[in-house]
Amino acid sequence: MSMAQDNEETRLEQTFESRxxxxxxxxxxxxxxxxxxVAAIALKxxxxxxxxxxxxxxAHRGEVERSLNNDMLRLMVDERYHLMYAAPVGDDExxxxxxxxxxxxxxxxxxxxxxxxxxxxxxxxxxxxxERWLIGIDEIRGALTSGAGYLASSNDEEGTAKKISxxxxxxxxxxxxxxxDEDDMYLITPLVPVILDRRLADQWLGYEDDADDNAEDAxxxxxxGDTDGRRDGGEQIALEFDQDATxxxxxx
Numbered sequence: 001m002s003m004a005q006d007n008e009e010t011r012l013e014q015t016f017e018s019r020x021x022x023x024x025x026x027x028x029x030x031x032x033x034x035x036x037x038v039a040a041i042a043l044k045x046x047x048x049x050x051x052x053x054x055x056x057x058x059a060h061r062g063e064v065e066r067s068l069n070n071d072m073l074r075l076m077v078d079e080r081y082h083l084m085y086a087a088p089v090g091d092d093e094x095x096x097x098x099x100x101x102x103x104x105x106x107x108x109x110x111x112x113x114x115x116x117x118x119x120x121x122x123x124x125x126x127x128x129x130x131e132r133w134l135i136g137i138d139e140i141r142g143a144l145t146s147g148a149g150y151l152a153s154s155n156d157e158e159g160t161a162k163k164i165s166x167x168x169x170x171x172x173x174x175x176x177x178x179x180x181d182e183d184d185m186y187l188i189t190p191l192v193p194v195i196l197d198r199r200l201a202d203q204w205l206g207y208e209d210d211a212d213d214n215a216e217d218a219x220x221x222x223x224x225g226d227t228d229g230r231r232d233g234g235e236q237i238a239l240e241f242d243q244d245a246t247x248x249x250x251x252x
Contacts, residue, residue: 032067036060040067043075044099047175048085048191057084072098081130081190108167111150115143116176116192117201124193133188134180140168 024034032040039057042049043064049057057064057075065075072094073086088098105113116135123133141164144151154160168186171177176195177186 032063033060036063036067040064043068043084043086044071044073048083050083050190054082054084072096073100078194081194083190083194085191106167107150108163109170111144112140112167112171113176113192113196114201115140116171116188117196117198120188120193121198130190135186135188137168137184140164
């Protein structure tokens with residue numbers, strides 16, 4: 001988890017830590033407990049929650065899910081990584097737009113996410129926990145610009161560098177990468193294996209002809225879950241906040 005997420009979760013916890021039940025402020029007509037509100041707010045604002053907030057959601061799951069459902073969101077739980085996130089209900093189901101919306105990835109972003117998934121799998125096979133899933137910008141650049149990498153055929157070095165930089169920036173925005181103390185090193189978050197399965201990662205990273213022709217659409221489709229059967233249903237690999245539903249209009 002990034003330092004920004006840690007700071008935000010700490011702030012949320014401190015905001016209501018000494019209060020419980022309804023009537024938390026003048027005119028409050030809500031009926032959720034303070035802890036339940038903390039948990040629901042975190043799920044709506046952050047890409048995912050883990051650690052103490054994960055446990056807090058479990059302790060108040062019923063009221064948290066009701067709060068999420070009111071905003072057309074579903075609670076998604078991955079017990080293996082102790083990670084939760086709020087996924088939007090498709091407007092094709094209800095005709096109502098959710099607080100968070102789905103977003104497609106570009107070809108470069110999809111290839112970068114696939115690379116992160118493969119690396120996470122390699123770390124897991126070595127018994128290394130998510131807190132040590134490190135990857136450097138040079139490693140990302142090398143994988144995408146050499147061999148069968150998606151950008152290997154490009155002769156525009158400056159353009160390629162910009163595409164990679166933009167893809168890495170989006171990976172951070174989506175919560176798949178977290179910045180470390182070193183400028184050129186990132187931490188792969190457990191959201192990566194939760195969202196993307198190995199089969200799809202292999203496909204995206206190789207970009208066979210049929211995948212390349214439809215990469216923009218494929219990058220936004222639902223994955224089928226990890227091959228170990230840990231997840232039965234797929235979820236969108238990129239989640240955006242509904243811009244119309246935010247106060248400042250900025251991306252979170």
